[in-house]
Amino acid sequence: MSIHNEEESKDQNPSSVTRRKFLKNSGYVVGGAILGGIVGNLLGRPVQENNPSQAAGPTTDYNQALMFFTIEQFRTVEAATERIFPADEIGPGAKDLGVAYFIDHQLSGDWGFNARDYMQGPFYKGEAVQGYQGRLKRREIFDIALQEMNNYSRSKYQKRFYELTGEQQDEVLTAFQNDEVKITTISPSGFFNTLRTATIQGVYADPLYGGNRNMDGWKMKNFPGNQMAYTDIIEDEKLAKIPPKSLKDHVQH
């Protein structure tokens, strides 16, 4: 079943709060200087009512290339994240949502370099309640852990991780999750938790980051994404079905 029901979206469109409508209704143009900022910007420019990118047919997604992973690493991450968030009758899984691209792109930037974390020494092993105390950055941890996932897969099943059956992949992931893999340089469970969190982020972050393709993560969850206002529905008893919008909606072509 496709989770994106075109009919439903069309039905709902008139009632969804577009920015223009919202701006018209809420009369806050008179609200004083502080409100000038964003509102001023919006009013000064033609507001795009329909997002053509949603209607357009398949086009090349130039974002789907690698900034950090090798192809081997990419395949491993794609397979692992798909086990964490698999395709099923509800909708697409991590692979089709572009989660491995999302993680690749994240590792190539601030997050991968732990740019905004305190990374000064000295480094000591701490108590669990003191949090991460390693000297390795996330991109280094991924390098090591993905290698170890393949080593472990080879030693147990004589194949690389992404060549295993789904059940075997789950066993490898579980071994990491429960620290049953002996690795001295990194914490297997620490890596697993990072991978799991990053998978969920890739499923549900704005599509601008390369995951949540076509906002399908949001559609499965009935999360409307980037909406300007919910004043009209906040008191409603019924679940509002609002077709999602992404941040792309805020940028003019």
Place this chain on the structure above:
Amino acid sequence: MAKKLPKVDVVIVGVGWAGGIIAAELAKQGLQVVGLERGKERKTEDYFMVHDELRYAYRYELFQDLSKETVTFRSNEKVRALPMRQYGSFLLGDGLGGAGVHWNGQTYRFLPYDFQIQSKTVERYGKNKIPAGMTIQDWGITYDEMEPYFDAFEKMAGISGEENPLGGKRSDKYPTPPMKYSPQMKMFQDATKKLNLHPYATPSANLSEAYTNPDGIARTACQYCGFCERFGCEYGAKADPVVTVIPVANKTGKFQIRTHSYVRRILHTGNKATGVLYTDVTTGEEIEQPADIVVLTSYVFNNVRLLLNSKLGRPYDPKTGTGVIGKNYAYQVQKGNALGFYENMEFNNFAGAGALGVTIDDYNGDNFDHANLNFIHGGGIRISQTGKRPIASNSVPKGTPTWGKEFKANSIKYYNRTLSVSGQGASMPFQHHYLDLDPEYKDVFGDPLIRLTFDFEEQDRQLAAFLAERCGEIMKEMGADLIQVAKDLGPYDIVPYQSTHNTGGVIMGASPDSSAINNYGQLWDAENVFVVGASSFPHNSGYNPTGTVGALSYRTAEGIIKYSKNGGILV
């Protein structure tokens, strides 16, 4: 050699709520004020792309950059403190407006009991009710004395609310009516009324309607956009220093803001401050700003750190309980909650506002009898509809694996089918919970980091378990099909986010022996230094702190004006 600037009347360190309020009030009175803020300028226009959960909630866009400065933490003195390398338990504000930019706006008043906690506890239960090592003390001010300042803060911010039936007496109603009641709020309201409890709409700094405050600042109504906590408001609907007090200060022509200005020392000779030393982080230049009055509003951790690094005030000694700077660090018992799963009901959980919710105070403060309980104080119990965002909200019934097919199915199914009732427990100070300078770890300038020594105590565990049971009763009345009650507090863990309600370290009181500042925020040991923030709290209540921080800021502004005329210790 530091470059020396011309002297001003007042220099303020850190321009969040406390700094912003004081800047506005002093500048209105004609004092020449400079505000030094280490972060960048912020404005409403910055939030055009703000509905981005990854960037703001998970990559911490608006918070302090930990690579430059963090805190170190240990559970007790036997353990080596280690740096909080990544965000977790609390999130530190940075930039103009500070944490006031990305707060929720839940704006409570502490209870009359809070301000006289020690004497009222002894009066009702006797001295033995207070366990050994618990260092609660009266605040040196009463609720009645605080009332006008609460009122001033609420009117400036336009707080939307309805009277708390169990709160302190109010001189006036809230300036704007309560927020809208959503279906889940009504369910909580009905359930608590049936249980003979006293619900009221959570007082909100997200405006329920357009409002013009006494300073003439006009703001629009909240749109329930669901991106409030950890985000800036793209409408200016959320009360934030940048859209309230800072423009007022600017308009006087008496206030100068310098962003990217990292204050590192308070300069002093004898027991008077002469100004501050800061680094312009854009050039690396060291600059001296002389001033007649120095005001510290740099949040709990840096208020303490600046005093200790500047060797001002008497450092606290946990062994003897003497000294005051760093004393009585407390936090929040953000545990004790009930999660309800509904098979046949769905809720618009994605919609919401930072302070949208309903609260009861029947189990807060001393509003209930503690004679047969092994703890004092209590906590607010609330339902909050802040807007459930999809990365953060993946509640599943117990027994569901944390990943894979079943996790996916259940986390999606229950996203709009779960409600949560939770306790916000008070946190009592103990002799061995404190802040001091870390002997090993440094910030980007080479100055020592602040070190936090803290853990949960039996008092906290008992309180969490008690609140959890009450939450469970309410959730049952709300008709959930499956209820999961979380009551085990465990040790204090710096990894999971709990709340940015750190308190104490520069506490107020009636006597210099047991407190660092008097009830005007004036440092007992240096009369021209004022320190304001939740650092002033001798303990933390079962509420979010900012209503009380705001009130104390108005009180201090009044004190500084008096001091600028007459000098001397004010009380």
